[in-house]
Amino acid sequence: MQHIIDRFISYVTVDTESDASSDTTPSTAKQWDLANQLVDELKAIGLTEVTIDENAYIMATLASNVDHDVPVIGFISHFDTTPDFTGANVKPQIIPNYDGGDIVLNKELNIILSPNYFSDLLQYKGQTLITTDGTTLLGADDKAGITEIVTAMEFLVKNPQIKHGKIRIGFTPDEEIGRGAHKFDVEKFGAECAYTMDGSQIGELEYENFNAAGAKITFKGKSVHPGYAKGKMINSMLIANKFISKLPKEEVPERTRGYEGFFHVHHIKGEIEETVLELIIRDHDKRKFEKRKELLHKITKKINKKFAKQFGEDIVTTEIKDQYYNMKEKVEPVIHIVDIAEQAMKELGIKPLIKPIRGGTDGCQLSYKGLPCPNIFAGGHNFHGKYEYVPVESMQKAVEVIVKIAEITATKK
Numbered sequence: 001m002q003h004i005i006d007r008f009i010s011y012v013t014v015d016t017e018s019d020a021s022s023d024t025t026p027s028t029a030k031q032w033d034l035a036n037q038l039v040d041e042l043k044a045i046g047l048t049e050v051t052i053d054e055n056a057y058i059m060a061t062l063a064s065n066v067d068h069d070v071p072v073i074g075f076i077s078h079f080d081t082t083p084d085f086t087g088a089n090v091k092p093q094i095i096p097n098y099d100g101g102d103i104v105l106n107k108e109l110n111i112i113l114s115p116n117y118f119s120d121l122l123q124y125k126g127q128t129l130i131t132t133d134g135t136t137l138l139g140a141d142d143k144a145g146i147t148e149i150v151t152a153m154e155f156l157v158k159n160p161q162i163k164h165g166k167i168r169i170g171f172t173p174d175e176e177i178g179r180g181a182h183k184f185d186v187e188k189f190g191a192e193c194a195y196t197m198d199g200s201q202i203g204e205l206e207y208e209n210f211n212a213a214g215a216k217i218t219f220k221g222k223s224v225h226p227g228y229a230k231g232k233m234i235n236s237m238l239i240a241n242k243f244i245s246k247l248p249k250e251e252v253p254e255r256t257r258g259y260e261g262f263f264h265v266h267h268i269k270g271e272i273e274e275t276v277l278e279l280i281i282r283d284h285d286k287r288k289f290e291k292r293k294e295l296l297h298k299i300t301k302k303i304n305k306k307f308a309k310q311f312g313e314d315i316v317t318t319e320i321k322d323q324y325y326n327m328k329e330k331v332e333p334v335i336h337i338v339d340i341a342e343q344a345m346k347e348l349g350i351k352p353l354i355k356p357i358r359g360g361t362d363g364c365q366l367s368y369k370g371l372p373c374p375n376i377f378a379g380g381h382n383f384h385g386k387y388e389y390v391p392v393e394s395m396q397k398a399v400e401v402i403v404k405i406a407e408i409t410a411t412k413k
């Protein structure tokens with residue numbers, strides 16, 4: 001157990017926070033620190049074809065040890081951490097044999113990780129937890145995934161009696177700012193399918209995510225002295241308000257779950273003459289997704305019609321941009337890769353938790369680039385903040401899942 005803990009700590013103590021405002025890849029130079037460390041380590045554990053390109057994308061190979069043809073599979077993680085919370089000076093704390101009570105993360109600052117609030121903790125009673133010191137995130141998202149992949153590869157190198165086909169490894173920068181898959185060379189990777197090790201709690205297995213679009217809606221107005229405004233002033237903020245009121249009230253993030261889609265108004269900025277409203281659309285169902293986009297156009301049209309005379313031109317303009325699509329469409333034709341992951345978990349006594357992702361992953365972009373890519377748990381909880389933690393036993397199980405998937409893939413015809 002110490003080995004996997006040491007490895008994990010050697011990653012999370014390197015700051016790799018990404019930065020959405022940067023145009024470079026990786027978005028922050030410090031991501032190179034861990035990237036270079038990983039390259040050395042992959043070589044040291046005996047992988048071949050270890051490469052790092054000019055954008056810090058790392059690839060490596062574990063060669064097949066069987067004579068028959070086996071589909072090439074891959075495992076992928078990202079080494080950046082979210083800009084939402086600081087990832088500098090991470091000081092992990094090890095809690096052996098967790099007793100099910102409160103964990104004091106930081107005495108001076110009175111920061112407590114409590115099962116009263118985070119009830120998931122209770123399923124890890126008796127296990128070894130790794131937490132933060134309450135001042136940073138942990139970075140289990142997704143350095144737990146990297147730890148697991150490296151450890152599984154090391155295990156397979158040392159245990160040649162376990163049969164497997166060719167396995168490709170991919171580590172990416174900038175996933176947290178939505179650019180992890182952008183410059184991923186799917187052709188060079190050369191796998192039939194891959195698994196991102198980037199889910200949360202043990203058992204998670206995901207191959208469905210939202211279809212996503214973002215809309216920018218601009219409302220125009222006319223400013224006139226409020227004392228003399230009758231019949232003349234047009235207040236763009238009030239038109240924006242009218243627009244919002246025409247969206248289905250129950251279909252917002254705070255009132256939906258599972259497969260229920262939504263409109264989410266996330267930004268509004270206005271004055272009398274111009275208001276800009278930004279919202280996102282999310283739906284697993286492609287048809288409903290398209291309908292949601294249509295609804296925005298319909299409302300736009302209606303308001304424009306109403307103000308046509310008074311304003312003289314379109315008072316509302318709506319721009320909608322698709323962001324990503326549900327990977328289900330790309331994974332379903334090769335659904336056996338999900339079945340294999342499920343079988344692997346069951347054989348290891350892990351209860352598979354198959355559920356739709358209410359978001360997107362790097363895997364969905366990769367799936368549309370031709371690399372079908374379901375997502376598997378990496379084991380951590382409470383990502384992107386100071387309450388983040390990971391049970392070491394979950395990481396060990398993830399290692400076993402990777403090994404088992406490799407084994408099953410090699411024995412399936």
Ligand SMILES: [Zn+2]
Nearest residue numbers: 141142175198
């Ligand atoms: Zn992640």
